[in-house]
Amino acid sequence: MAGSVIRCLTVQLSLVSLLLCSSSSMSMAQHTLGTGSSLSVEDRARPFLVSPDGTFSCGFLQVGDNAFSFSVWYNAAKNGTVVWTANRDAPVNGRGSKVSFGRDGELALADTNGTTVWTGKTSGGKRGLTVSLRDTGNLVIEDPSDGSAVWQSFDWPTDTLLPSQRFNKQTKLVAGYYSLYFDNDNVLRMLYDGPEIASIYWPFPGASVFDNGRTNYNSSRIAILDDAGVFQSSDQLKAEATDLGLGIKRRLTIEQDGNVRMYSLNASTGGWAVTWSALKQPCQAHGLCGRNGICEYQPKLRCSCPPGYVMADRRDWRRGCTPTFPVGNCSHGSSPALAPAGFKFIKLAHTDFYGFDLGYTESITYKQCRDQCLNMCLCTAFSYRLDGRGRCYPKGTLFNGFRSANFAGNIYLKVPLGFNASAQSAGGLSCGANVTVVPVSADVYGMAQGNSGQWTYFFVFAGVLGVLDILFIATGWWFLSSKQSIHGSLEAGYSMVMTSQFRRFTYRELKAATANFKEELGRGGSGVVYRGVLDGGKVVAVKRLAVDVTMHGDEELWAEMTVLGRINHMNLVRIWGFCSERKHKLLVYEYVENQSLDRHLFDAADGKQTTLSWSDRYKIVLGTARGLAYLHHECLEWVIHCDMKPENILLTREFDAKIADFGLAKLSKRDGGGSGVEFTHMRGTSGYMAPEWALNVPINAKVDVYSFGIVLLEIVVGSRVADQRTEAGEQLQLPQIVQALRHVVDSGDVMSLVDARLQGQFNPRQAMEMVRISLACLEERSSRPTMDDIAKSLTAFDDEDEHPAYH
Secondary structure: HOOOOOOOOHHHHHHHHHHHHHHHHHHHEEEEEEEEEEEEEEOOOOEHHHHHOEEEEEEEEEEEEOOEEEEEEOOOOOOEEEEOOOOOOEEOOOOOOOEEEOOOOOEEEEOOEEEEOEEEEOOOOOOOEEEEEEOOEEEEEEEEOOEEEEHHHHHHOEEEEEOOOEEOOEEEEEOOOOEEEOOOOOOOEEEEEOOOOOOOOOOOOOOOOOOOOOOOOOOOEEEEOOOEEEEOOOOEEEEOOOOOOOOOOEEEOOOOOOOOOEEOOOOOOOOOOEEEEOOOHHHHHOOOOOOHHHHHHOOOEEEEEEOOOOEEEOOOHHEEEEOOOOOOOEEEEOOOOOOOOHHEEEEEEEEEOOEEEOEEOOOOHHHHHHHHOOOOOOOOEEEEEEEOOOEEEEEOOOOEEEEEEOOOEEEEEEEOOOOOOHHHHHHOOOOOOOOEEOOOOOOOOOOOOOOOOOOHHHHHHHHHHHHHHHHHHHHHHHHHHHOOOOOHHHHHHHHHHHHOEEOOOOOOHHHHHHOOOOOOOEEEEEEEEEEEOOOOOOOEEEEEEEEEHHHHHHHHHHHHHHHHHOOOOOOOOEEEEEEEEEEEEEEEEEEOOOOEEHHHHHHHOOOOOOOOOHHHHHEEEEEEEHHHHHHHHHHOOOOOOOOOOOOHHOOOOOOEEEEEEOOOOHHHHHHHOOEEEOOOHHHHOOOOOOOOHHOOOOOHHHHHHHHHHHHHHHHHHHHHHHHHHHOOOOOOOOOHHHHHHHHHHHHHOOOOOOHHOOOOOOHHHHHHHHHHHHHHHHHHHHHHHHHHHHHHHHHHOOOHHHOHHHO
């Protein structure tokens, strides 16, 4: 208890000292710097530059766990509102990163490994340049000899436009999937560019340019926000703030809900007030509720699914809804087309899905419109307008759904004849709870929303980190001074991971524990694993690193020790210690008694094992996903496993999964912008390796996501993906497998894919979710989900396997 009090007091004192330093840093900060200046991320409490009137600062801001950006922000705003960011899509590490203004006049941001993630490029060759932050919020590299700007942040906006900042055809404001830009027809527009579709939604696309109050005859394509609160563009758009007048700090920002808003700063409270917005109704923005989703404003923005549809991802409405029945009546492969008589329609009043019409007919009756959709196999619904003109719009794809009492029309969903809408609603399939969508949601790039409370998090993190550093240094010094010496390449790692459960073994101890390495449990590329019993009766697994890897022996031992020694997660094999005596290098692991997944999954086909039940399979999948998510997102160091396969998933007696074999593991910084780790040689196992291994590009955590997708598919089908063959006996290639998976997802028929040995005893919704995730994992690297996303998606279906037949 006393120790806890002392630690708390130490943290509080650290925070006080940091606050004192930060308050004085503003007065010490400079407005202009010459070449050779720099700022490290560790000194982020001190701004890099401050504008002469103190309105703006620029420097490092925390945007996530150990992730930082180089940004410009409003000082007077309560949460230090960011108005420009150099590296929004590629945050840098919280240690070792630096921004520098080089002798060549180039402003550059480097990550902890020295990689340049962003530069303010100049023409080069000029000497004596300066960098300054002006009262307008413009970060400028200037030639003092003639006062000209050779680079300025105003030319490279992110999501915000400031007064006097010119917006033109070369610039755009972007927030997630949404952007404000000048189109080729000279009109200022807003675009939703999502994973599946792209569509313009402002100004209203159903009206002409002139009906929207614009013109496309002025090709200058210029817009500007002035100090009085007027935003004007060359296409005749003119927007005025409700508090029109001078002397107010303003900004124009596009946000994650797809709306562009003008804000005014309340100088006394530091808060922002909306004084104009482009969209008067939030549901006018496209993509908010995803495919098949319906947006409604009453009075908060809400999303819901139509009858017979369920949320694709219970955490993210942007992924929309998926049908619980086959959509449309087209033929799918060998499945014949269904007759029109096998369908009926469900009416959704005052509802529409904008765009994606299969056709348009006017002056026809409701019955004629219905028959049109029935006889078009691609038609999933039709819209019929109640405006006296008899307008009919058959729909192929349902996007941009909205419901409004003011809309004079209905949507009619095509569903199988036996579909019971009331039963589906009673079962919760219509998502009637209407999960609320927060208008300004978290950043789609995976970073923290805005910078709310950034300094608080920084101070707490820095204070706690300081205390931990002191404890680690003291403990490490005591150990290293009292124990026998450790090889230099291991010393740093060992001092970091020493705990009461982690220890160094002698070779003699491990030789005795394994009865001279008698009982072999398995072997891999980096060594052989033996069963051992320590003094006291604890059963362990002892991995003896191969002699022929002496070139990499210390490196592998260091990687295993420094990573595994500090990891403790129920879905990861625990390491108890290590041995390093001359050529003898061994690791001591937790013993997992039920062998590896491949023995239960593949050997059962030969009658050597009992077939894994569906509930056990799902438990293994979920545990593996959680273990990888911990490695990728929650560890003190971020770990890439690099060899995910069924052989490296060990099982307890209760069939809980534990990920093993970190002999190929690699420490990595958090991947923020597509960068990764350079490997000297390819790692992993054929059949589970991501394509980027062969492309000579930096490797990141998405290689594990790809491998997990293969393993996930094998758990569903019960056999190796590499062993899949056509009816003619030819080996199926991965593109053919992916095509088959897409057909399964589109048709909703997962039965044909699931391991036949289960005899139909499985949860179809869980199986379909696993197939969807597997398909996503096999996409291009940038399109693959994170393991954290995957674990959450699987968790959402974890409560659905209570039926006795699944066990």
